[in-house]
Each structure stands twice: as C-alpha cells, then as structure tokens.
Amino acid sequence: MIIELIQTFLLLALAPLVTGIIRSLKARMQGRKGPSVLQPYRDLLKLLYKSSIRSRDSSWVLSIAPYVCMAAVIAAALLVPVIYTGTFGLIGDLLLLIYLLAIVRFFTTLAALDAGSTFGGMGSSRELFISSIVEPTMLLSIFTVGLISSTTDLGGISMNMASTGLDLIEPSLLLAAAAFFIAILAENSRVPVDNPATHLELTMVHEAMVLEYSGKDLALMEYASMTKLLVFFTLMANIFFPWGIATSMDPIALAIGLLAYLVKISILTLAIAVVESSMAKMRLFRLPNLFTMAFILSLLAVIAYYILGVA
C-alpha cells in the first residue's frame, strides 16, 4: 500500500522533469542552450500563483475540465506499475487506464469548444481526428500484450513479462511496442503528429485546445498533459520491457527497480527528443498514412502471435 502510493508520487513528481529533459535535449540537439531541466516546475508554480481568466461565453464545462482531467490522470497514474509490480490494480486494468485517459480527451476537446474560439474548435476537431484513428492501434497492441501475458491487469502483465526474462523478445511484442510508440506520439501531441512547441495557428493541435486557459487552470492542464506523457512512458517501459522491475517488496529489488525505471525512462526521453529533432511535423492529412502503418504493425503483432505463438 505504502509502496504503491510512493511510486505514484514518484511518477507525479517526475512528470515535469521528463518534459524539462525533453525540451533541454531538443535544445542541445538544435544547437541551443535551452532552459534548465527544472523550468517546467517553475512555470507550473508561477502559473499557480496567477489568476484565471475565463471566457464570458464559456460554461461550467470549461470550469471543471482542468480538475476532471487532472483527477483522471492521477487515477491512471495509480494503476501503472513504476518500480514495483504491485499497483492499485483493484480499481481496474489496462483497458480502464486507456478509458481514463479518454476522459481527459473528452473533457479537453469539449472544453475547447466551450469558449467559442476558432482555435479551440480547430484543436478539438483535430485532436478527435488523431485520437480516433489511433484508437484501434492502441487497443490491438493491448490485445497483443493480453495474448502474450494472458492478463490485462497492469501489475500482472509486468509480473508475467518480468518473470520470462529475455525470452520475451519475440516478434509480436516488438511489433506491438512499435505500434504503441506511434500511438504514444499521437496521444501526447508530439512531433510528427503535433508540435508541442508551436503557437502557429495552422499547425497547433493540443496548444490550440488549451489556448483559452490561464493561471491555475492552465497549470492544471499543463501538468495533466505532462503526467499523461509520463504515464504512457511508464506503460511502455514496464509493460513491454519490464526488465528490472521489482517483483517483491525487498529493498534491494526496489532499488534496482528504481534504477531500471530511470534508465528506461531516460532512453524513451532521448528517443522522443531524437524523433522531435530529426523529423518535421506531418501535414494533418498525411497522418492517416502513419497511423495505418501503426495499425498494420499492431495487426501483424496479433497475427505473428498466432503464427509463432500457437504453432
């Protein structure tokens, strides 16, 4: 119980740092010095002290959206194993986690329409487009994981996978992981799907949706999306590659688990930074190509499981 809470707090505490590191790494790769990795913490704190401006046209949907999104993200964070395979799994499984994050999507996209701003409408429309076509990929990669580890309980998956050791590098899991990675890029508005750094009208998706927020509301929305990114990273790290995760409460195992987690998250952070520095944002209507590719990957993952697993 304590460890579960601690690892959730760890995840919540690390979330802005991960975003800070990605920004800093990108800056380095682009030859800039960039802000400190701690800058997101400062930004969030600063925003918390400011007052919020809400549109006259908006209703209660816009007002409650930041709180609901934050609560849903924290609920999702409670479900993921971070350094130890035990979680608050009583609440639900991987599927619930995906649907908890769907709450975030539902409320952000709806609240984006609330102020009647054109930007909000555009962001909402595009976000729904992107997340809708990436959803089958998401579910099929989960399906594959469920097939391989014969459970969709998050703790159970890491447990089963961690105990198989290196054998688990099998084609279907790798394919599913690749598909899931593209889904992560899409769900978290990263390049090449969206550019988190842009404020150019024609290209922004996520930023367009949170344009109407300010002060505390903005702080919550930003923090929620940072946490969401880390939740997805943690899923990737501990569901597909659960090496080193602690399977018991033994302090040494936990220390190894922490270390392994930090290493895996750093690798993912680096991967995102490299992708974002080396690729351009894709045109919106080119995205289906990417997502169909991801979908095919996840479909192949399932088929590969049946070809190679059952036979």
Added chain:
Amino acid sequence: MNLIDGLAATFLLIAILAVASGRVLSLVRLYSLHSIVLGITAAAVAALTNAGHIYIVAALTIALKGALIPWGLRYVIEKIGVHREVEPLVPLPVSLLICGVLTALSFYIVQPIVTGHDILETITKNSLPMSLAVIFIGFFMMIARKKAITQIIGLLIMENGLFMAAYAVAYGMPLIVELGVFFDILMAAIILGLLAFRINRTFDTVDTTILRRLHD
C-alpha cells in the same frame, strides 16, 4: 528458432514498409534491406542445419540483391530522371490496409499446413505464412503502383518472398537451381531496366498506365 521467426517478421515488415514508402529511392533502399534480411536468414538457416552450400547462397543474395541490383536500379532511376514520388494507384492507407488483409489471408491459407502434424517438419516452417504474405504484397505492389520501376521492385520483392518460402519448406533449393534463379533474376532486372529505358524514350514517361494507348 526464435531468431528465424524474428527475421521472418522483419522480412515481412520491410515488405510492408516498402508499400508504405512514398519515394522511389527509399523503395530501392528498402529492397536492398529486404534482400539483406533474406541473406541473413539464409545464413542463420545454414548455421542451424549445418548445410554448407546455403552459406554461398546467403553471400550471393547479399552481394547480388543487396548491393548490385539496387545499385543498378539507382543508376537507371538517375539516368531516366524518374520523378521521386511513387504515384500509387491505390491511396497509401488503403494499400496498407490491403496488405494487412493479405497477411491475414496468407496466414489463413497456410495455417493448416503449418499446424498440421507431419506435413512440415522444418524449423523454419513458421516463416511460411510470412513469406507467402510477402509474395502477395509484392504482387499487390505491381498492381497498385504506376511506375515501371516500382513494378520491377514489386517483382523482386515477390521473388525474395519465394526464396523465403523455399527456406521455410525445404531449407532452400539445390545449389544449382538457386544459382540458376540468381542468374535469371539478374537478367530479368537488366531486361526490365532496359524496358523502362525504352518505355521512357518512347513515351517520355515510365508511367505504365500510358501503355494503355498501345491498345488503340
């Protein structure tokens, strides 16, 4: 065994990537990669079954299909000045979905042979559905792409799939047959390259849909 499965999956994946790629040059690069994976698979089969002659085939595969033919294709592309876009007849997402269907279909077709007992006892039998899928995908690529160059690559990918299938069923063909096939492929590539030249010179394009005019 797991290694061969992984290689076969990569082999299939590259074929699908080839369908997904929008540039002619990256298509050639993918073909080269595809052949190299085939060569590595052959080497792995050789190592696992202690069959010496397969090493020769593996080396030849990598040298010929991984390097020589792609080089030749690139030469032709530059010479003719092929436009870099692939120009699909079927839009890319739909092509990809069709590839998914083809893969599922080949799995469905081959499944009884693979899982049935005593029919196929090779350690590589799991790669049979994937190689069949590659053959289908190569075929589909020839149907769904406009340019002569992309059709050649479709054919070559199909042929790679055939080799893979041969490894899956019987650890490859006898050496002399393989050598013969290599020679054939080389000739085919050259002839097709020349043909592309001729089509280009006659019609000022390598778009094969233009050939329909010959009908009149």
Added chain:
Amino acid sequence: MLFVSIILTSLAGALLAVLLNKRRAGMLIPYIAAALSSAMLIVMSAPVLLGHGDVILSLPTYIQRLGEFSLRVDSLSAFFLIVMAIVTMCVSIYSVGYLREYENKYNLGRMGFLFNIFILSLCMVFTAGNAILFLIMWEIMSVSSYFLVIYEWRRADSVSSGLMYLVMTHVGTAFIAAAFLLMWTQTGSFDFTSFAGIREMSELSGTMRSGIFILLLLGFGTKAGLVPLHIWLPRAHPAAPSNISALMSAVMVKTAAYMIIRCCFGFLGVTEVWWGLLVLLIACISALVGVVYALAETDIKRILAYSTVENMGIIFIGIGAAMVFQAFSNGDSTIPYLADIAALALVASLFHVMSHALFKSLLFMGAGAVISSSHTRNIEKMGGIGRRMRYTGAFFFVGALSISAIPPLNGFIGEWMLFQSLFLSQTIGDPMVNILIPAAVAALALAGAIAAACFVRLYGAVFLARPRSDHAENAEEASNSMLGSMMILASLCVLTGVLATFIVRIVDKVSASVLGTSIASKVVGGITLSTPDGGFSHISPLAVVIVFLLLLPLVYLLSNRLGGPQRIMREDTWDCGTPLGPRNQYTATGHSQPLIHSFGRYVGVKSEVSETKSSSPLIPARMKFHQEVEPVFERYLYRPIHRAAVELSNRIGWIQMGSIQAYLAYIFVTLLVLLVVFR
C-alpha cells in the same frame, strides 16, 4: 392477474385518449395509464428475473391448428420488459410536458391512442409464446409505429419516410414469417415451446438450420437496422415526434435483438461457426457505417438515429461473439472456459441493450426538449443553449458521457465486458476466428472513438459557446415533467454503471437461461467484475467512482492551496482583435471535417468547395462549402432490386388486363385448383 390489468390499463388508456380528445384531461390521462401499466410491468417482471417462476397468461384460442395463444414471461422476456418499462414510464411522463407543443396543431387523441397501443404491442412482442400471435403483435407494433412516424403529416418528409419504413418493415416481416413457417414444418406446431425442440433434433440438416438462420437474420436485421438493411431507420426515427423516437430507438429496435437471441440460442441452437462470424462481420460494418454517417449529419435527431445503428452494431458484435464461442464450445469441450466466454459476450451484449435503452431515450428526450425550444433540428443553428437550458444540458451531458463509454458509466461497462470477451478468444485455435476477432476489436475501438468524437461535436455545437440563431438565444428551459423524466434516466445511467456488479448478476441469470451457463459466481466478486477464466482481468466500477470522489476534491484543494485561492476574471474569448460573433465559431460540419475527409468517402459523403473569383487571384470574393451524403445503399443496392422488381411486374403485367370477368376467372380457377389439391 397483474398481466390482465396491464393489458386492460393500456387499452383503457387508448380508449380514453379517443374519448377525451381535445380536452385538457386528454393530454394527461392516456399517459398516466401508460406510466401505470409500465409500473405494473416492472412489478410483474421483477420477480421473474429474481427467479420466482415464469408468468403465463393464456389467451382464448379459436383455431386449434395455430396452437395455443399464450403470453409467457420468462427471464429473457422479463429482462427486456423491465428495460422497456423503465423507458416507457419515463417517456410517458415526458410526453405530458412535451406534447403541449402539439396542441392545436395535430390531433392529440390520435397520439394518446397510438402511444398506448404501441406500448402494449411492444409488451406483447416481448411476451408472445406463439409464432402466429407473435406475428400479429409484431404487425400491430409496426403499423402503430408507422402511424406515429407520420404523426406530423404536414411536414414534407414525414410521409415519405413513413412509407419507406412501412415497406422495409414488411419485407422484414415476410422473412420472419418464412422462417417461422420453416420451423413449423419441422415441429408441426406454432408454439415457441415446441420450437425450442428444434435444438435437440439431430436429424435436422445443417442446411435447413442455416436457411432458417439466414431468414431470421434478414428479418430481424431489418428491424435492428443492421447495415445494409438500415436505410429506413435514420429516416423514420427522426420523422416521429421525439417521445416516439425515444421509444423506437430505445425499445423497438431491441425487439430484434431479443428475438435473435431467443431464436438462435433458444430454438435453433448455434451449430455452425460461420453464423456467429457472419453476425460479427455485419455488426462491425453496422457500427462503423452508422457512426460515420452520424458524424456527417447536422440534424440532431438523425445523428441520434445513426448512432442507434452503431449501437445495434455493438450489441450484435456481442451476440455474434457469443454465437462463435457457443458454437465452438458445443463442438469441443476440451477448450476451457469457452462456454463462460460465450456467456460473458452475451452478458455484455444484454448489458449494452440496457445501457443503450437508457442513454438513447435520454438523448432523444433531451433532443426533443432542445428542438421544442429552439424550433430547429439543425445543430448549426443552435449553440449556447446550455446556459438557457441548464438542466437539460446537464442531463444530456450525462447521456453523452454514457454513450461515449466514459468510465464508470453504463456505456463503458458494457464495452469493457465486450472487449474482454473478445480478448479471451485466444483459446480458440481456428485461424478464421483468430483473424476476425482482432478485426472486431479494431472496429469496436474505432467506432467507439468516433462515437465519442461525434458526441463531443454534438454537445459542443448544441449546448456550448455562442448561440448561432435567435431561437437558440431565446431558448427556454423544458417543463418539469420533461426534466423529471430525463433526471430519472440520467441517474439510472450513472447508477447502472456504478453498481454494475448488481446488474451483471441479474443479467447473468438472463443469459444463463438462454445459454445454460451461469458465470455470476466467477465474474462478480464483491464490488469487482472479473473475466470468468479467473485472472485475465478485472475492474471495479465502484472503486473508480470512489477514487474520483477522493481525487477531485483533493486536486481542487491542493491547487487552491498552492499559490492562494483561485481568482477568476471573466473576459471575452481571445479574438485576435476582431469582435467575435456567432459566425466566428467552428461549425459542427467543420468540426467533423478531418474524420469525414478520411472516412466519409467510403460511405458516399461528398463535399465540394466552390468559389467566386474576385479581382485578386488569391482571395476569392465568396467561398461556398457544400457537403452531401450520397445515399449509397439506396442507389447501388436497393435501386437495382427495385428496378428488377418493376421489370418483373411489367413482364407478368399481362395477367392484369382490367376486365372483371378475367379476374373472376382467376379466382375461380384458383379455387378449383385448391379444392383439387387439398381435397
């Protein structure tokens, strides 16, 4: 006894509606009668669901050959009856307020009469224990709903929509009648109890069974609105007044699910795997096609109607999966848990039947309220209504959350169970199943995600931002009876989700009565739902709520603790310097454009942009965007059939020569032939 009083109450309601026409009481009493009989229906069915034995009512039978006319409430009937009764009760309450708008415009006596008859026929369809009786009731249901569809007969499209509905529903009925006749040839009786014997008839050939199955699927698929038999649904449901749309979408289409479950599992017994796969395939297509059309629409009621097509797809995915698993578990008992998984799929499907009935009637009622106050059905002319109609907006929001499968509402629970049952298909080693089940998972995921997009768009366009027309600006809150009924349904949507464990226990009894496998002991444990194989996964809806109830205040308090309490300033929306009017907002059509751009072309959505040139080549003087939905199914499937039929009737047209003597001769010859053959 209770059953007789239900029937009498409904009939009395119908009669009083005619007698009290054009009086004040005529707007109240028929609906009180309907609500009363619904309440009695719940009282009667609940004990059946709890296992106190079936309720049987024998009607007088005059023709012995047709079997015994009896009404029978068993578990399956009772479940559908309770779902129906909850909806009809709320709709009855709602109608009292809603129909005021129709006063002095249309005949309210007719409405009251048809309303009661329609509800009674629905109740009879769910309970009929005899094929002939069923067909009679089915016909009364279809005809009474037809008259309700054309109730607003002055509106241009209502009569033509009604006609299409009438034709389609009768084609469906013909298939059903054929299926029943085939079953009669096997059993020699029209009683459903004897039909159930078909399951055990080992001598019955597979072809015969499959033939009956196809007929049933065609017949009931028409009523369920499965693609491509759905064409009547998006026309007829919106054409009816909103209270009737709610009944049709929430209850009437469910009669098809009810009969498919009863006939396939109860009568025929699922013997062939491909039946399930076929149902699965059609259901996936229905879900996807339905939701894409819903996204392309701007008429609020048509959006809801198309979403019904989608949700029937989801329900039939569950039924199809259950059929596949059941067929495998019949053939092979070595695979563990297969019967349990079949039960899980059917439970999921039945759960979604209930969820859909609740949220779709809620949404139609909300739509009705919005339409009466804004006087338009076009969502492009709405906007900002949420501030004028606070409660309607809030209840509609609950419905939208529910239909978008937001946890822990009821829509989510059904989908969760459905996904789990599909995930568990891995134990089956059949390649066709291994390919089609992941495809169904993908289709369900895509349909679910697009449905969420569709309802974000709908809610945003109708209730949020600035009003787009004067009517929307001056919208008035709905009357108390309407709000009250919506409140009941909204709270039921939440409760059935949160307390899903209890509902699943009941639903499991229903599916156990059909499949013979009870999974309640494996699935429900305390407040958690698990998969029946022991350990694949589990979820606790109540825990989700508790976590949310803890986290929301926590987030609120913490964020207000850090950096001082929240200070809010009200300002204009960021406008880039030009004052924003109603036309500066994203339209609903614009909002769905990216998805329609990618998926619309496969179902015939066409859009074109035309521009008027101005002096500058870069800036056109005027741009116009036009989007239309080509009726693909009508054009490429129904028109050829229609043409062939016309052709055929022209060919044999010579029979009809217009002379009375010739017609008399036909009759005479027919009579002679019949007498000779059946002497």
